[in-house]
Amino acid sequence: MKAVIQAGGKGTRISSITGDNIPKPMLEISNYPILYHQIMNLKKSGIKDITIIVGHLGNIIQEYFEDGKKFGVNITYVVEDPNKPLGTAGALYYLKNKIDDDFIFLLADVFIDIDFKKMEYFHYKNDADVTLLTHPNSHPYDSDLVVSDKNNKVLKFDHKTNDRTKYNYHNLVNAGVMIFSKETLNYIQEEKKYSYEKDIIAPLIKNGKVFSYKSSEYAKDMGTPERYIMVQKDYDNGLIELKNLSRxxxxxxxxxxxxxxxxxxxxxxxxxxxxxxxxxxxxxxxxxxxxxxxxxxxxxxxxxxxxxxxxxxxxxxxxxxxxxxxxxxxxxxxxxxxxxxxxxxxxxxxxxxxxxxxxxxxxxxxxxxxxxxxxxxxxxxxxxxxxxxxxxxxxxxxxxxxxxxxxxxxxxxxxxxxxxxxxxxxxxxxxxxxxxxxxxxx
Ligand SMILES: [Zn+2]
Missing domain, CATH: 3.40.50.1000 (HAD superfamily/HAD-like)
Known part of the structure; x- marks a missing residue:
């Protein structure tokens, strides 16, 4: 299985830490960029073919990782024009002829330590088009929630702007770690802005082919300075790797x-x-x-x-x-x-x-x-x-x-x-x- 990492976003919420000259995925935890930690996690699960989508300040990412050889992996890039951003999924257009198998799709601002072999097994067992790694979090009341049935089939997203005082809900959130089947690329038809949630996952939910893989493993987005500090603390305590389900x-x-x-x-x-x-x-x-x-x-x-x-x-x-x-x-x-x-x-x-x-x-x-x-x-x-x-x-x-x-x-x-x-x-x-x-x- 290959992996595609979406590292093209701008990350304005955390610019107080990164400044305007460092792309968010290059933010460091214990002297290494988040992106480095993600790549090492993929490598540990045997995934060595990685494509990184870069945009704003993408040259810094390319200069650091080059072709990946020095890290024991093989990295290629899709370079977005910073003046024509393609949303969270539009850049997959350039991979249409390059990907011939199901692939991992990761957002670059999520700190992870995941047993991808276990997730892959779940994906194939369910014959899923999309598998979302989901988990409960500490603030479900203001998070977008994943609603699934007892067989883990995703039924819909419950958007955070909905008035949830009126009903009860399970605490289940999309962590930003996904497996897409190669067929999902059929939903990207043009060179334009696409959202993976609205334009790929939402139509596939109707076909009953999107599954929720509920995991207790570490996957935290580092979108704000507070969360960044928390991830560094968890890393120092060794908590992050302990939660990997291979252990x-x-x-x-x-x-x-x-x-x-x-x-x-x-x-x-x-x-x-x-x-x-x-x-x-x-x-x-x-x-x-x-x-x-x-x-x-x-x-x-x-x-x-x-x-x-x-x-x-x-x-x-x-x-x-x-x-x-x-x-x-x-x-x-x-x-x-x-x-x-x-x-x-x-x-x-x-x-x-x-x-x-x-x-x-x-x-x-x-x-x-x-x-x-x-x-x-x-x-x-x-x-x-x-x-x-x-x-x-x-x-x-x-x-x-x-x-x-x-x-x-x-x-x-x-x-x-x-x-x-x-x-x-x-x-x-x-x-x-x-x-x-x-x-x-x-
Ligand atoms: Zn019983």
Whole structure:
């Protein structure tokens, strides 16, 4: 697979750092331009044929990278006339006869460390025309959102100017890292301005060929001085490369009811979804650490026919929206819709089964391990019921019982948690501060 890097933009928002004489992709993180880091990331994934689209001050980029040989890659250039900018995708016109395979398309102002092999696998498995690397971020309320279905098919973009106070939404944003099929080039017919979002992706969404590849890997745009400073900090802490999914990940798994949201027994309506105070701060602390944050929850109300899958989705959108308003996000959520006992009115018979995913069975954890390459021996399960502690035991994780929600009072299993904490924020501090000698209360 080849890669095309769009490095032609002007980057006015960050000119206070770059000045007017350095193109934004040449901004340095630890003495090397962002573009250099991108190229090294591609090389690490075995991608060595790279085309860079340059425009404003493009000569500085060409002089630095030349033909790429000194960096162990092969670089060619498409040079845009700075007086006739072609938008985010117009320059692909010049590649129409040069690209004969699917290719990676990257925006040059995004700092990344991605396992492209994994993304490529997803792209081909779905037979996608476009695969977007997506992720939750800390400010979904003012971001353009990607709306996808349960099979990760992209349904539409939800533009940031829409009034989102009126509805709930998943926290999912396009990171600026894409794979395009060669057929997408058919949408570029003339030498003129094109937008990759409006002119390529939007028409392809209608054909059901655009997919969202949700990743927990590092991909942050450096469009503003604040974000630039944050990326430098993350780089210094080693956080960026740790998040590459070719490496084993550490994860803090958390339960939902009574752990994240106020315990109300069976939560059947999104209006009942209320966060426990302090939860957003706790999850934000996870987001800023090397740990992933994944929710694991039993939702037998689906099998009982009390709530539909769509209604449950609405509840989860509400949760993500509330967390997002506070700058916090979860990397993923897995739920069990099953229940073992048959014979109730209105039940969904096919879900009334003994499954391997209802906590404390480990099916959901196994799925997360597969999706995110998680090392369970370095991971934690946090929850308010003995089911959560038993789950940790069954999957070889450490456990923390919370005194929120049911506070272990469900009494289903006789278990001994590794820690007992007052609330989620306390529990996350235990993990992050590694307070091994914490005394068990209760
Ligand atoms: Zn299940």
């Amino acid at each position: 084993k990940q550490k994860c803090i798994f958390i339960d939902r009811d009574g752990t994240i949201n106020k315990y109300v027994g069976f939560l059947r309506n999104e209006s009942q979804m209320e966060l426990i105070p302090g939860v957003s701060t706790a999850i934000k602390n996870i987001n800023n650490s090397e740990y992933l944050c994944i929710v694991i929850t039993n939702q037998p109300i689906i099998a009982r026919g009390e709530v539909t899958v769509d209604q449950l989705d609405e509840i989860h959108k509400k949760m993500e929206k509330l967390l997002g308003n506070d700058g916090a996000y979860i990397n993923d959520l897995y739920y069990c819709p099953h229940h073992p006992d048959r014979g109730y009115e209105g039940e969904v018979t096919e879900l009334k089964v003994v499954c391997d995913c209802r906590k404390p069975s480990t099916g959901l954890i196994k799925k997360a391990v597969e999706d995110y390459n998680i090392d369970l021996s370095q991971s934690f399960m946090i929850g308010d019921s003995t089911l959560d502690i038993k789950l940790a035991e069954n999957s070889g994780m450490k456990s923390i019982l919370l005194l929120t929600g049911q506070a272990g009072g469900d009494g289903k299993y006789d278990v001994t948690p590794d820690y007992i904490c007052d609330n989620l924020i306390d529990a996350v501090n235990v993990v992050l501060n590694n307070e091994k000698e914490r005394i068990l209360k209760k």
